[in-house]
Amino acid sequence: MSAESGPARLDVDAIIDDPRTRIVVCCGAGGVGKTTTSAALGLRAAERGRHAVVITVDPARRLAQSLGLESLDGTPRPVPLPEGARGTMHAMMLDMKRTFDEVIEEHADPERARQILDNPFYKTLSTGFSGTQEYMAMEKLGQLRRSGDWDLIVVDTPPSRSALDFLDAPKRLGRFLDGKLITFLSAPAGKGAFRMLGSGFGLVASVIGKLVGARFLDDLRSFVSAFDTVFGGFQQRAEQTYRLLQEPGTAFVVVAAPDTDALREASYFTDRLAADSMPLAGLVVNRVHPLPDGGRLSAQEAERAAEALSDGEDHALAAAALRLHAERVRLRARERRLCGKALSAHPGLPVAEVAALAEDVHDIDGLRSIGTALAGPVRA
Amino acid sequence: MSEAEFGRGTRARLHIVTGKGGTGKTTAATALALALAAEGGRVLLVEVEGRQGIAGLLGRPPLPPEERELIALPGGGRVCVLAADAEAALLEYLAMFYGMGRAGRALTRLGVVDFATTVAPGLRDVLLTGKATEAARRRAGDRRGTGGASAAFHYDAVVMDAPPTGRIGPFLNVNSEVAGLARVGPVRSHADKVMDVIRSERTLVHFVTLLEEMPVQECKDGIAEIEGLGLHAGSVFVNMVRPPLLGEDDLATAADGGFDGAALVPGLAAAGLADVPGLAAALSGEVRSHALRAGLERRTREDLAAVGRPVVDLPYVEGGVAWPALERLADALKRQGTVR
Numbered sequence: 001m002s003a004e005s006g007p008a009r010l011d012v013d014a015i016i017d018d019p020r021t022r023i024v025v026c027c028g029a030g031g032v033g034k035t036t037t038s039a040a041l042g043l044r045a046a047e048r049g050r051h052a053v054v055i056t057v058d059p060a061r062r063l064a065q066s067l068g069l070e071s072l073d074g075t076p077r078p079v080p081l082p083e084g085a086r087g088t089m090h091a092m093m094l095d096m097k098r099t100f101d102e103v104i105e106e107h108a109d110p111e112r113a114r115q116i117l118d119n120p121f122y123k124t125l126s127t128g129f130s131g132t133q134e135y136m137a138m139e140k141l142g143q144l145r146r147s148g149d150w151d152l153i154v155v156d157t158p159p160s161r162s163a164l165d166f167l168d169a170p171k172r173l174g175r176f177l178d179g180k181l182i183t184f185l186s187a188p189a190g191k192g193a194f195r196m197l198g199s200g201f202g203l204v205a206s207v208i209g210k211l212v213g214a215r216f217l218d219d220l221r222s223f224v225s226a227f228d229t230v231f232g233g234f235q236q237r238a239e240q241t242y243r244l245l246q247e248p249g250t251a252f253v254v255v256a257a258p259d260t261d262a263l264r265e266a267s268y269f270t271d272r273l274a275a276d277s278m279p280l281a282g283l284v285v286n287r288v289h290p291l292p293d294g295g296r297l298s299a300q301e302a303e304r305a306a307e308a309l310s311d312g313e314d315h316a317l318a319a320a321a322l323r324l325h326a327e328r329v330r331l332r333a334r335e336r337r338l339c340g341k342a343l344s345a346h347p348g349l350p351v352a353e354v355a356a357l358a359e360d361v362h363d364i365d366g367l368r369s370i371g372t373a374l375a376g377p378v379r380a
Numbered sequence: 381m382s383e384a385e386f387g388r389g390t391r392a393r394l395h396i397v398t399g400k401g402g403t404g405k406t407t408a409a410t411a412l413a414l415a416l417a418a419e420g421g422r423v424l425l426v427e428v429e430g431r432q433g434i435a436g437l438l439g440r441p442p443l444p445p446e447e448r449e450l451i452a453l454p455g456g457g458r459v460c461v462l463a464a465d466a467e468a469a470l471l472e473y474l475a476m477f478y479g480m481g482r483a484g485r486a487l488t489r490l491g492v493v494d495f496a497t498t499v500a501p502g503l504r505d506v507l508l509t510g511k512a513t514e515a516a517r518r519r520a521g522d523r524r525g526t527g528g529a530s531a532a533f534h535y536d537a538v539v540m541d542a543p544p545t546g547r548i549g550p551f552l553n554v555n556s557e558v559a560g561l562a563r564v565g566p567v568r569s570h571a572d573k574v575m576d577v578i579r580s581e582r583t584l585v586h587f588v589t590l591l592e593e594m595p596v597q598e599c600k601d602g603i604a605e606i607e608g609l610g611l612h613a614g615s616v617f618v619n620m621v622r623p624p625l626l627g628e629d630d631l632a633t634a635a636d637g638g639f640d641g642a643a644l645v646p647g648l649a650a651a652g653l654a655d656v657p658g659l660a661a662a663l664s665g666e667v668r669s670h671a672l673r674a675g676l677e678r679r680t681r682e683d684l685a686a687v688g689r690p691v692v693d694l695p696y697v698e699g700g701v702a703w704p705a706l707e708r709l710a711d712a713l714k715r716q717g718t719v720r
């Protein structure tokens with residue numbers, strides 16, 4: 001056994017085969033392959049006997065197509081699986097506005113619900129607010145979990161500014177809706193909250209009015225008072241879902257690409273999950289470029305050989321292949337260096353590597369090969 | 381101010397750089413700022429997502445939310461960087477128009493700033509885009525005490541490292557977002573001014589993409605969205621371009637799998653390498669994936685050409701982008717005539 005035994009292997013099959021695993025969350029920086037990984041894990045789990053549902057956030061619709069569906073929407077749709085699959089797979093796309101509307105309708109009487117749904121603030125909040133997507137992803141997750149229709153839920157997280165938004169945004173929204181500003185705005189003029197704020201307050205109220213117009217304040221006030229009744233249930237549910245994520249039946253999979261930024265983000269996320277007692281299963285390093293077996297030629301040797309050949313015209317193809325090889329060896333060395341550096345801060349973190357496919361992921365076969373790579377051995 | 385007034389005079393061109401996440405927006409925006417400053421002008425590079433991406437790229441500690449001159453080029457060009465921040469912009473704005481130092485702090489305490497950055501995303505966006513458009517509106521000789529330590533420079537161009545394509549439409553269309561909330565008042569008129577600049581012909585929205593299906597799809601969707609909003613799409617920056625190492629014919633053969641490595645054997649033997657058959661098999665696998673990749677790149681490039689925007693290539697930089705490589709990327713932009 002060499003001293004350099006490398007990182008622990010992330011055993012994806014052990015996770016998805018374990019009936020106690022009920023939720024898998026894929027998170028990571030933008031564009032690293034969260035959606036692809038979620039779909040590949042859902043597919044692999046289904047083919048191995050689970051009844052899996054995948055919630056994705058993929059506005060480009062490419063994923064739907066690669067699953068053989070016309071498009072995805074807010075309702076879980078069955079994915080046609082090839083023969084031999086032992087379980088089932090459903091896929092859906094988070095419909096943020098509809099999920100939000102449903103929550104309102106469930107928690108408020110019809111009259112109040114109407115008031116909320118028609119308020120301009122609700123309209124921006126339910127479509128534009130940067131944390132709503134994350135909040136609603138949590139809400140949907142809670143709903144699917146309570147429904148009991150699936151034994152495994154795979155969650156793809158939204159492309160956010162930072163991977164941490166997925167955990168923070170719901171709280172941020174909660175903090176705002178719970179905060180002093182709301183108390184003040186919803187309090188009738190001249191009462192409690194006003195005094196609490198002390199000097200400078202009168203000026204503030206008139207300035208807000210001046211900045212945005214009195215109508216704005218009226219809209220906000222009526223929104224807040226209508227929303228107030230709904231909010232308790234809302235906050236409570238978000239907290240429940242948050243706790244659900246801390247249970248041992250949840251597995252967080254952090255996805256990264258082998259570049260500095262994505263690995264840095266993955267490293268932050270890993271620390272953060274530990275700090276929040278969230279069960280981290282491991283790290284997927286996606287789109288790596290392993291070297292082929294048998295080609296143990298160093299970059300310099302390959303360059304030198306290509307150099308030697310380029311004098312004559314006869315071996316242009318071999319020279320090009322050697323140059324290509326030299327490039328791949330240097331790329332792989334860099335990937336390994338970056339990963340090694342990132343992992344040195346997280347000893348014992350299990351890792352799976354997925355090689356970059358030569359082409360995009362088009363279809364079920366492409367997703368399956370990603371799944372196979374996720375479960376396969378770490379390459380040189 | 382009317383749109384016609386923006387068209388003339390010395391108002392800086394505003395370049396907004398977007399694209400799918402991770403395709404190289406920050407890198408391309410920085411290279412563009414360098415290219416624009418190469419002739420000797422002063423360029424402002426603005427970051428709006430609070431991620432300190434530009435500082436990271438330039439190998440600097442986090443930047444404060446003020447205009448800082450960071451790069452002096454040999455030809456006399458200057459690049460200033462602003463890490464825009466909604467809270468700082470709001471306080472500055474209040475101080476500027478209302479002389480509200482103390483009340484501004486009260487607002488922070490009250491959570492108004494939280495408010496601006498949460499429940500009313502339109503306000504947040506208008507504050508951020510407002511920083512870039514305000515800088516773009518300054519003309520030579522204009523000098524206004526905008527508060528803070530930053531002197532108000534006049535710029536020849538302003539470059540914005542913008543949010544990804546998934547969020548660019550609502551981000552730039554601040555007017556309609558704000559309109560639903562603030563129907564009158566200074567916030568509304570500020571939004572109108574911002575929108576005038578964004579809609580003007582001197583403002584271009586550039587798209588960064590890779591030669592892969594998903595980023596290209598997002599780029600095409602993004603251009604359609606931007607044009608649908610009445611804004612002007614600029615160039616498509618194709619990032620991380622590698623020259624193909626093989627000729628067309630060889631690429632086609634290799635991609636079809638019609639190439640098993642036997643063709644490499646004589647060459648590898650001539651180079652005096654050991655284990656020629658094993659090596660040939662290994663290298664032919666690499667050649668095949670290179671060829672498949674080249675095919676994907678060719679198809680996606682054709683797809684992009686159909687969009688009808690100028691396409692500009694940024695070369696792939698082995699080992700990641702840092703300072704000297706940024707200059708190379710800037711040169712590539714200049715050579716391809718992106719800079720006017």
Ligand SMILES: Nc1ncnc2c1ncn2[C@@H]1O[C@H](COP(=O)(O)OP(=O)(O)OP(=O)(O)O)[C@@H](O)[C@H]1O
Nearest residue numbers: 030031032033034035036159287355356357361594
């Ligand atoms: N191993 C792989 N080999 C080749 N292509 C891949 C691989 N993994 C992902 N891709 C491709 O990379 C692109 C980005 O992947 P994906 O959309 O899954 O990323 P994401 O993290 O969900 O992005 P976003 O942050 O924008 O949601 C897609 O075009 C996908 O097909």
Ligand SMILES: Nc1ncnc2c1ncn2[C@@H]1O[C@H](COP(=O)(O)OP(=O)(O)OP(=O)(O)O)[C@@H](O)[C@H]1O
Nearest residue numbers: 259401402403404405406407620695696697700701
């Ligand atoms: N031309 C290039 N050659 C090699 N690497 C590059 C090139 N352009 C960008 N990169 C690398 O790709 C990664 C992403 O680049 P960058 O941060 O500019 O993207 P971005 O679109 O701003 O990402 P985000 O969506 O996270 O803001 C970085 O690690 C960067 O060094």
Ligand SMILES: [Mg+2]
Nearest residue numbers: 034035057058
């Ligand atoms: Mg995604």
Ligand SMILES: [Mg+2]
Nearest residue numbers: 405406433541
């Ligand atoms: Mg960036």
